[in-house]
Amino acid sequence: MSRTPSLNRLAALIERAPVIRSSELKKFGIHRQTLKRAVDRGVLKRIDWGLYVRPEVPVDLKHRVILACKRVPQGVVCLESALRLHGLASAESDVIWMAIDNTARRPTPTQLNIRFVRFSGQALTQGVINTRIGGEPVRVHSVAKTVADCLKYRRKLESAVLSKAVDEALRQTKCTRERLLHFARICRVEKLLRFATKVSSRI
Numbered sequence: 001m002s003r004t005p006s007l008n009r010l011a012a013l014i015e016r017a018p019v020i021r022s023s024e025l026k027k028f029g030i031h032r033q034t035l036k037r038a039v040d041r042g043v044l045k046r047i048d049w050g051l052y053v054r055p056e057v058p059v060d061l062k063h064r065v066i067l068a069c070k071r072v073p074q075g076v077v078c079l080e081s082a083l084r085l086h087g088l089a090s091a092e093s094d095v096i097w098m099a100i101d102n103t104a105r106r107p108t109p110t111q112l113n114i115r116f117v118r119f120s121g122q123a124l125t126q127g128v129i130n131t132r133i134g135g136e137p138v139r140v141h142s143v144a145k146t147v148a149d150c151l152k153y154r155r156k157l158e159s160a161v162l163s164k165a166v167d168e169a170l171r172q173t174k175c176t177r178e179r180l181l182h183f184a185r186i187c188r189v190e191k192l193l194r195f196a197t198k199v200s201s202r203i
Contacts, residue, residue, distance in 0.1 A: 006034040011043055014054055019066050019136060022050040048111045061085070066136045068096040068114050072107050075100050076128055077140040078117065078149055080157055086143050086174060088165045099124060099141065099149075117153055122186050144175035148183035151192045166193070 010030050014020055022035055035052070038044040044052040051067055061084055065077055075098035082097070083089035094113045100106075102120040127145025131138050141149060147169050150157055169175050184193040 006030055007038060007041075007043065010034055010038050014044060014052070017135065019063070019070060019134075020044070020052045021070055022052070062133050064094065064096050064112065065138055065140075066133055067112055068098055069136070069138050071112060071114065072098055072100065074104065075107075075116075075139070076124070077138065078146060079153060080150070082141050082146040083150065083165050085140055086146065086169075087172075088143065088146075088168045088174070117149075117156075123149075126186060127183055142175065142179075142183075143169050144179035145183045147175070147180060148187040148189055148193070151184065151189040152187045154192075 006029070009028060010020075010025070013025075013028060013030070022032065025032070025035060035044070039046055039052070042055055045055045046052050048067060048071065051070060053063070061081075065081065065085065068077065069075065077085065077096065078099040079097035080089055080093065081095070084093075096112065096114050098114055098116055099119045100116050101124055102118045104118075106116065107114070127142040129140050129142050131140065147166050150165060169180070170177065180193065181190065184190040
């Protein structure tokens with residue numbers, strides 16, 4: 001089946017970007033009807049409200065993170081999702097944890113499995129890494145900040161995941177003891193850090 005010029009432009013666009021938002025297409029001169037035809041013809045696949053990918057793209061952790069950050073651009077990937085991005089947790093989960101401001105309006109529920117925790121002040125703004133995955137902007141808390149956050153929200157995580165994360169962060173030198181303590185103080189979990197890791201003599 002032949003493609004229209006606008007459908008060809010859309011196909012070329014999705015080759016360069018892992019995820020497309022319907023709201024972004026206007027600036028490329030692509031009408032919503034073209035988007036609908038692309039889905040009908042199998043050129044694109046809708047995976048959430050207003051979010052589309054190529055049909056062959058696997059919706060793995062990195063793509064779910066991209067999708068979550070597009071859905072909540074002011075959020076920061078945190079807790080177990082950040083541990084997994086940093087290579088400190090291997091448990092499979094379709095949940096993406098995101099930190100949002102205490103005063104922020106809770107994002108509208110979507111088909112994505114996003115869970116939110118609220119932060120304020122330095123607990124939200126410090127330790128944020130601005131990076132890119134597949135060319136898309138992603139905000140994620142650093143290793144040290146993530147470990148401190150996981151201690152603070154320890155009831156949301158399995159104890160084995162938390163223990164391994166702290167041990168691996170130090171063993172792999174993915175963060176210094178000083179930075180770990182810095183964020184533990186911000187999150188008010190310094191005593192928990194010393195107790196949970198049983199490394200008070202090394203910190």
